[in-house]
Amino acid sequence: MRITQGTFSFLPDLTDEQIAKQIAYALAQNWAVSVEFTDDPHPRNTYWEMWGMPMFDLADPAGVMEEIRACHKAHPDCYVKLNAFDSTRGFETMRLSFMVHRPPVEARFRLRREETAGRLIRYTLERA
Amino acid sequence: MSTTFDLQALLRESGVAGVLDELDRELIGLAPVKMRIREIASLLVVDKARAELGVRGAKPSLHMCFTGNPGTGKTTVATRMATILHRLGHVRKGHLIAVTRDDLVGQYIGHTAPKTREVLKRAMGGVLFIDEAYYLYRPENERDYGLEAIEILMQVMENQRDDLVVIFAGYKSRMDTFFQSNPGLSSRVAHHIDFPDYSVEELEAIAGLMVRELGLELSPEGRGALAQYLRLRREQPNFANARSVRNALDRARLRQARRLLDAGRVDRQMLTTLEAADFLASRVFAAARTPPAPKEAAC
Numbered sequence: 543m544r545i546t547q548g549t550f551s552f553l554p555d556l557t558d559e560q561i562a563k564q565i566a567y568a569l570a571q572n573w574a575v576s577v578e579f580t581d582d583p584h585p586r587n588t589y590w591e592m593w594g595m596p597m598f599d600l601a602d603p604a605g606v607m608e609e610i611r612a613c614h615k616a617h618p619d620c621y622v623k624l625n626a627f628d629s630t631r632g633f634e635t636m637r638l639s640f641m642v643h644r645p646p647v648e649a650r651f652r653l654r655r656e657e658t659a660g661r662l663i664r665y666t667l668e669r670a
Numbered sequence: 671m672s673t674t675f676d677l678q679a680l681l682r683e684s685g686v687a688g689v690l691d692e693l694d695r696e697l698i699g700l701a702p703v704k705m706r707i708r709e710i711a712s713l714l715v716v717d718k719a720r721a722e723l724g725v726r727g728a729k730p731s732l733h734m735c736f737t738g739n740p741g742t743g744k745t746t747v748a749t750r751m752a753t754i755l756h757r758l759g760h761v762r763k764g765h766l767i768a769v770t771r772d773d774l775v776g777q778y779i780g781h782t783a784p785k786t787r788e789v790l791k792r793a794m795g796g797v798l799f800i801d802e803a804y805y806l807y808r809p810e811n812e813r814d815y816g817l818e819a820i821e822i823l824m825q826v827m828e829n830q831r832d833d834l835v836v837i838f839a840g841y842k843s844r845m846d847t848f849f850q851s852n853p854g855l856s857s858r859v860a861h862h863i864d865f866p867d868y869s870v871e872e873l874e875a876i877a878g879l880m881v882r883e884l885g886l887e888l889s890p891e892g893r894g895a896l897a898q899y900l901r902l903r904r905e906q907p908n909f910a911n912a913r914s915v916r917n918a919l920d921r922a923r924l925r926q927a928r929r930l931l932d933a934g935r936v937d938r939q940m941l942t943t944l945e946a947a948d949f950l951a952s953r954v955f956a957a958a959r960t961p962p963a964p965k966e967a968a969c
Contacts, residue, residue, distance in 0.1 A: 594784070597791060599792050600791060600792055600794070601763040601765050601792070601794070601795050601796055602762055602763050602794040602795025602796070602833070603794075603795075604762075604791075604794035604795060604830065604833040604834075605790070605791030605792070605794040606791075608791065608794075608830075609791075
C-alpha cells in the first residue's frame with residue numbers, strides 16, 4: 543500500500559530536482575527547514591524522529607538535500623519527510639511538510655473491527 | 671557556418687564588468703590581485719560561451735587562498751569575489767560566510783563534525799571564507815580536533831564543487847606551513863593569490879577615500895601631516911595597512927571632536943575638516959622622536 547501524507551500526497555513522488563525547488567521556495571520565505579524520519583508512518587503518529595537540528599540561516603537547498611540523502615542512507619527502511627516551519631507571529635507552525643523518501647517495502651495497515659458495549663462496532667487502523 | 675561569440679558582450683550582460691570596474695575604482699593598488707580576478711572572470715565567461723555551444727567541460731575548481739599581511743583587503747576582495755562568481759553563474763546565491771577556527775572546530779569529541787557541517791550547509795550556494803585558516807591545524811597537539819574539520823572541508827571541496835567555493839585567508843608564511851603540513855588541501859586549492867603591502871602613496875589614496883566616506887575632508891596641512899604619520903607608522907611594529915589607516919582616522923576624529931568642543935563656536939567648515947594638529951598629537955610622532963620604542967603597539 544502506498545502511504546501518502548502531507549502537502550503533495552496527491553502527486554507522484556517528487557524527484558530530487560523538484561524537492562530542491564520546494565526547499566528553495568521554503569528558504570526564500572525564511573522558513574526553517576528540518577528533516578524527520580520514522581519507521582511508523584501511522585497517520586496518527588505525529589512524532590517522527592528528528593534528523594539533526596532544524597536548519598536556520600541557509601541560503602541554498604544543497605545543504606538540505608545533503609541531509610536528506612544522509613538520513614535516507616542511515617535509515618533505508620524508514621520514511622523521511624521534510625518540514626518547513628514558519629516562525630512569523632500568527633503562524634508559528636509548519637507551513638509545508640511532505641515525504642521525500644519511502645522504504646522499498648512499504649508499511650501495511652489493516653482495518654481492525656472491535657465490538658464494544660451494546661454491540662457497538664469500533665474501527666481502527668492497525669499495522670499489519 | 672559557425673556561430674561566433676562576442677565575449678565582451680557576454681561579460682557586460684552578466685554585469686561582471688561593472689563589478690570589476692568597481693573593484694578597480696574602490697580598491698587601491700593590489701594590481702596582482704585584480705589581474706588574477708580578471709583572469710578568473712575571463713575563464714568563467716569563456717566557459718559560459720563553450721557551454722552555450724554544447725561543449726560541456728567539468729566546472730573549474732575555484733577554491734582559493736588569499737595570503738597577505740593584515741589590512742591588505744583580503745575580506746573585502748572575498749566579498750567582491752562572491753558577487754562576481756554569482757553574476758557569472760558559478761555559485762547560485764553569492765553570499766559570503768566568514769568564519770574562523772572557532773566556528774568550525776568543536777570543544778569535545780563528536781562536536782566538530784556537526785559544527786563544520788552546519789557551517790558548510792550555510793555556505794552552500796555561496797562562498798565560505800575561512801580567516802586565519804592556519805589555526806585549523808595545530809601540529810603541537812595531536813589530539814586537536816582541527817584535523818577533523820579539515821578532513822570534512824576537503825571532502826566537501828572535492829565532492830560539492832558546484833555548491834560552494836572555499837577561500838582560505840591568512841598570513842603568507844603561516845599559510846605556507848599550513849599547506850605544507852596538509853598537502854591534500856594544498857592540491858585542492860587551485861588559486862593562490864598574494865596580497866602585497868601598500869606603498870605610502872597607496873595608503874594616502876586609501877585614507878583619502880575613507881575620509882570622503884566619513885563625510886569629512888583634510889586641510890592641506892592635515893594632508894601633509896597624515897602622509898608624514900603614515901610614513902612613520904609604516905615602519906613601526908604591528909602595522910596593519912588599511913586597518914591602521916582607519917584606526918588613525920578614527921583617533922583623529924576623536925581629537926578633532928575635543929578640539930572643536932574646546933573651540934566653542936564652530937561652523938560647517940570646521941566641523942568637516944581634519945587639521946594637522948589632529949594627526950600630530952599622535953603617539954607615533956612621539957615614538958619617532960625617541961627611537962627605543964616600547965614593545966607594545968604604537969597606536
